[in-house]
Amino acid sequence: MNTLKNTINLIGRSGIDPIVRTFENGVKLAKFSLATSETVIEVNGKKVQTQWHNIVAWGKKAELVEKYIKKGQLMAVDGKLINRNFVDASGNMKRHTEIQVNEILLINPERRKEQSIVKPLFEDNKNQENTKKAS
Secondary structure, three states: OHHHOOOEEEEEEEOOOOEEEEOOOOOEEEEEEEEEEEEEEEOOEEEEEEEEEEEEEEHHHHHHHHHHOOOOOEEEEEEEEEEEEEEOOOOOEEEEEEEEEEEEEEEOOOOOOOOOOEEEEEOOHHHHHHHHHHO
16 A cells, blocks of 8 residues: 555656756766646637646666657656755745656557557566566
C-alpha cells in the first residue's frame, strides 16, 4: 500500500527536447515538459483542455531520457509528485511542482499492428530483478 501514497501516471507528449545537466560528480538531471489533453463538453460544445507538467529524471534515467525523448514524443510516465519551496531573488516565497520519473514507456501509434506499440524506456531495479528470477 505504500507505493500508492504518491503515484502519478500520465500519458502525453513532450513539449520540448529534454534539458540535461551533468553535475560535478557525474550524475545527470534531465528536465522536460509533458502535455496531457482531455476533451470536455461545455455548453458551447466540445473543448480540448491541455495541462502542462514538469518532469524530472535523475541518473541513468536521465541518460536514457536524453537519448530517446524528443519534442512531440508520445509517452506514458509513471512517477511521484515533488513540491519544492524556495525564495526568489525578490524575497517572495515560491512553490515548484514537478514529477520525478520512475518509469517511461514510449508510445508509437504509427507502427504496424503486428509490432509492439509500447517500448519501455527503462524499468526500476525491482522489475528487472523479478524478471531475472522468473527466467
